[in-house]
Amino acid sequence: MRxxxxxxxxxxxxxxxxxxxxxxxxxxxxxxxxxxxxxxxxVSQLPTMKPGTLVTLPQSSRGASGGRTxQSSRGASxxxxxxxxxxxxxxxxxxxxxxxxxxxxAANKTSAYNxxxxxxxxxxxxxxxxxxxxxxxxxxxxxDFGTIHIEGTPTVLILDAGSHLVAEWDGRLxxxxxxxxxxxxxxxxxxxxxxxxxxxDDSSIPGIRSAELLADxxxxxxxxxxxxxxxxxxxxxxxxxIPLQELEVRAVHELPKDRAVVMYCGTHLACxxxxxxxxxxxxxxxxxxxxxxxxFDNVLLFKDDISKAQEAKLxxxxxxxxxxxxxxxxx
Amino acid sequence: VLHxxxxxxxxxxxxxxxxxxxxxxxxxxxxxxxxxGITSEGxxxxxxxxxxxxxxxxxxxxxxxxxxxxxxxxRENGSIVSVSSLDVPSPAVGKAITEAVRQWKxxxxxxxADRDPTLVSATLTFYIVRQxxxxxxxxxxxxxxxxRWKTTGPKAEKSKGGSKI
Numbered sequence: 026m027r028x029x030x031x032x033x034x035x036x037x038x039x040x041x042x043x044x045x046x047x048x049x050x051x052x053x054x055x056x057x058x059x060x061x062x063x064x065x066x067x068v069s070q071l072p073t074m075k076p077g078t079l080v081t082l083p084q085s086s087r088g089a090s091g092g093r094t095x096q097s098s099r100g101a102s103x104x105x106x107x108x109x110x111x112x113x114x115x116x117x118x119x120x121x122x123x124x125x126x127x128x129x130x131a132a133n134k135t136s137a138y139n140x141x142x143x144x145x146x147x148x149x150x151x152x153x154x155x156x157x158x159x160x161x162x163x164x165x166x167x168x169d170f171g172t173i174h175i176e177g178t179p180t181v182l183i184l185d186a187g188s189h190l191v192a193e194w195d196g197r198l199x200x201x202x203x204x205x206x207x208x209x210x211x212x213x214x215x216x217x218x219x220x221x222x223x224x225x226d227d228s229s230i231p232g233i234r235s236a237e238l239l240a241d242x243x244x245x246x247x248x249x250x251x252x253x254x255x256x257x258x259x260x261x262x263x264x265x266x267i268p269l270q271e272l273e274v275r276a277v278h279e280l281p282k283d284r285a286v287v288m289y290c291g292t293h294l295a296c297x298x299x300x301x302x303x304x305x306x307x308x309x310x311x312x313x314x315x316x317x318x319x320x321f322d323n324v325l326l327f328k329d330d331i332s333k334a335q336e337a338k339l340x341x342x343x344x345x346x347x348x349x350x351x352x353x354x355x356x
Numbered sequence: 357v358l359h360x361x362x363x364x365x366x367x368x369x370x371x372x373x374x375x376x377x378x379x380x381x382x383x384x385x386x387x388x389x390x391x392x393g394i395t396s397e398g399x400x401x402x403x404x405x406x407x408x409x410x411x412x413x414x415x416x417x418x419x420x421x422x423x424x425x426x427x428x429x430x431r432e433n434g435s436i437v438s439v440s441s442l443d444v445p446s447p448a449v450g451k452a453i454t455e456a457v458r459q460w461k462x463x464x465x466x467x468x469a470d471r472d473p474t475l476v477s478a479t480l481t482f483y484i485v486r487q488x489x490x491x492x493x494x495x496x497x498x499x500x501x502x503x504r505w506k507t508t509g510p511k512a513e514k515s516k517g518g519s520k521i
Contacts, residue, residue, distance in 0.1 A: 046365045053369055177466070196466050246505045253442060265504070266443075271425065274397045274481050274496050279423065281507035 074174050078190045080182060082108065082141060083168045104137045105191065107210070108182040109162070110175045113146050113154045113318075117197040118179045122158045123219065124203055128181075129161060131212040138210070143168045143175075150318075183209060232328035233287055235337030242339070246280050247287045247327070248272075250312040255291060259331060262340035264289055269308060272315045282320060288312060289327040392429065392475040395465070400478040401495075403434060403462045410449075410456035412484070412491040418445050421485040421502040424493065426453050429477045434462035437475055445484055453482060453493060 074080070109125060111118045132138040142162040144151035151165050170176075176195065183191040192209050194202055207214045238245055242263055249256050249264040256266040267275045280286050290309040309326060316324050327334075335341055422445040429437040439457045441450030457480060465476055483499040485492055501507055 042362070042365070046368060049365050050368045244505075246503070270394060271397070271479050271481060275423065278483065278496060278499055278501060279503040281501070281503055281505045283507050284505075 074190050074193055076190050076192065078174065080108070080173055080184055080188050080190055082143065082173060082188070083166050104139060104186065105210075106139045106141055106182075106184040106188070107132060108141050108143055108180075108184060110143045110168075110170065110173075110178050110180040110182070111151075111154070112144060112178040113150050115178045119158075120197050121179050122160065123217070124198065124206075125160055126158075126217040127214050128206070128210075128212075130215055130217050131207065132210070133161075135212070140164065141166060143170075143173070145170060181206060231325050233285075233325040235329045235334045235339050238287060238327065239337055239339050244284065245287050246284065247289060248276070248280055249289045249291070250308060251289075251291045257344045259341060259343050261289060261327075261334060262342045269312050269315070272312060273319055276316060276319050276321065280321065285323040285325050286316065286321055287325050287327050288316065291331070391473075392477055395476050395478045397478055397480060397496075399465070400428065400430070400462070400476075400480065403465055404460055405463050406459075406461035407495075408456045408459040409495075410452035410482075410493045412449060412452050412493060414489070414491060418449075418484070418491070420445075420491065421483055421499075423502075424449055424453055424482045424484055426450070426457055426480050426482075427477060428457060428480055429475050430462060430465065432465045432474055432476060434464050436460070436462070442479065449484060449491075449493075456493075 107128070129140060132140055140162050141164045142151065142155060142160070143166050144154070146154075146167065151167065155162055155165065168175075170178075175182075179196065181194045181198075183193075185191050192206075194206055198206065203214075233245075238247070245263070247261055247264040249260050249266045250269050250272060251260075251266070252268050253266060256264075256268075260266065265279060267279060288309070290307075290312055313324055313326070329337070331341065423443065424441070424445060425443040427438075427440045427442050429439075431437060436458060439454045441454050444450035444453065481496050482493040483496065483502055485494060485499070485502070
């Protein structure tokens with residue numbers, strides 16, 4: 026007790042406590058500062074290539090040039106190379122198409138640049154992607170992005186004559202990044218008119234009518250690619266619902282490849298094809314593309330609407346008008 | 357004196373932590389919801405750094421194999437905003453799957469993700485099969501053909517979306 030009284034009245038205690046307060050303050054400030062600084066560092070997390078890194082592009086698919094360095098099929102190896110790393114089905118690549126059109130228009134005015142497009146997909150798909158979007162790039166190559174240090178698509182690289190990295194831009198670029206790109210290339214941007222995406226004439230897509238489907242219903246896999254909400258309102262009873270967004274993953278597990286797959290997309294085929302010709306991507310055309318991409322070569326579009334299917338006595342399941350409710354199946 | 361000094365220490369500590377809380381993250385405006393984009397299952401799975409598979413019961417009465425699909429919404433920095441079941445063979449399976457997916461960890465979906473308020477939604481597919489009398493959820497890459505139509509094709513075809521696990 027005496028010790029406690031001494032401690033309370035001692036001036037030494039005051040000094041100790043003041044020192045403790047200052048130390049606590051310093052520790053807390055240090056904690057906040059380190060937290061703040063580490064937060065700043067987290068902004069850029071994915072590794073990027075350092076300027077000067079040697080980028081070894083694969084050989085050109087046409088065999089005209091390439092090899093271990095990024096030389097173009099035009100053979101202008103003394104200039105710099107612009108590499109566009111793209112991917113079929115990549116939304117940000119799609120969104121960046123106007124920028125690439127401007128870039129190509131500017132680059133084509135000078136012989137200082139070779140432009141190379143690199144895709145993970147095989148040549149035909151990649152060339153089709155570029156052609157449909159009016160991206161006129163002669164040198165298209167297929168590459169495993171991991172081996173050329175590309176983290177994702179779209180990526181734009183500028184390489185010097187020795188295939189060393191000068192600059193890199195990843196993802197969809199904002200306006201200041203786009204300006205930076207043109208500035209680094211010393212090119213003047215000329216904005217190109219917006220051109221709709223060209224699609225192939227799909228009028229030759231084989232289709233199937235209600236009567237034909239009914240004749241062989243038990244052996245015909247039917248896939249309904251509409252969203253769940255629409256499927257729950259009504260659907261062909263024989264159909265399995267795989268919405269467009271899930272087709273790429275689920276189709277190979279749930280649909281047989283050794284027979285014709287009937288695809289129902291709930292819209293009038295003629296309208297779909299008209300829209301496709303106007304460059305508008307539709308449920309039917311997109312679904313068809315994805316099914317073909319994952320290896321379904323024999324896809325038949327269901328060409329009747331639901332009322333005609335009903336008239337033809339195709340079994341139809343009618344549901345409640347409920348949207349976005351979870352479907353719980355019990356088979 | 358002792359009381360006075362303790363007050364100083366505690367007061368300083370509280371002030372510092374309040375200051376840190378205010379500087380850590382800018383307040384998110386509730387009035388404007390961030391835009392939501394859609395991405396593929398393959399992209400989302402490729403960003404998963406830690407996956408927890410659901411623990412399912414016996415599944416009596418369920419026709420298996422079956423598909424289970426859940427929807428997931430992520431911030432661009434990889435943090436989960438929400439998980440919901442979209443197409444499940446039973447509510448219990450749906451609950452188990454959503455609880456498991458909520459424990460998944462994702463890396464950032466793109467560079468400079470912390471600056472981008474955009475949300476990204478995708479679906480995650482599981483195939484529910486019976487193995488040794490128990491119901492098991494498999495990722496697509498672990499699953500062969502499970503469709504209702506007989507096939508003579510290869511049994512174990514891999515899909516692009518399930519290549520991660």
